[in-house]
Amino acid sequence: MIAGIDHFVLTVRSVEDSCAFYQRVLGLKRLDEPERPTALLFGSQKINLHEVSRTFEPKAKTPTPGSGDFCLVAARPLAEICASLEANGVAIEVGPVDRTGARGTMMSVYFRDPDGNLVEVSDYRE
Template sequence: MIVGIDHFVLTVASLEATCAFYQRVLGFERIDTPGRPTALAFGGQKINVHEISRTFEPKAKAPTPGSGDFCLITERPLDEIRARLEANGVVLELGPVERIGARGPMMSVYFRDPDGNLVEVSQYLR
């Protein structure tokens, strides 16, 4: 019935700080459309970004900056991801560590964005 995720929403303290972080650190594309939430696009998905003072309806019952915890998949070597994090002053919180994802075993690194959301970047083991 369900085949994937199109987007999810992050509620943030600062739209500008969050977008700059994901653009710089992970290479996301920022999309601004009048009357719509700002989006950060990557692959075939996106993250809609709601600033806490400017949310869009409908929304989560109690949107809060820093409450996100999600995993992103990469095809790049994790050493490359780690180097990019380090070059951008992002502290690696954990990893690489082995995890089990939706499609099987993977190696993951964890870090936090400007709001404290936990971001996991993973590469499936072949």
């Protein structure tokens, strides 16, 4: 019945800070449209950003910055992701480590965004 994920929402303290972080560190593209949440595009998916003081309806029952925990699939080798994290002063909390994802085995690194969300980036290429 379900084919994939189109988008998910992160509640953030600052849309500007979050966009700057994800653009600089992971190369996501920013999309601003009138009367729509700012979005970060990657592949055929997106992350909608709701600023804590300006959320959109409908929304999560208790939208809270820093409560996200998600995994993104790398389009480049994990070594490049790690180099970008290091170059941007982002501490890797765990990894690279072996994990099992929806598509099988992968290598992952974990780090935090400006709001404290736990971001996992994984590489299925071996």
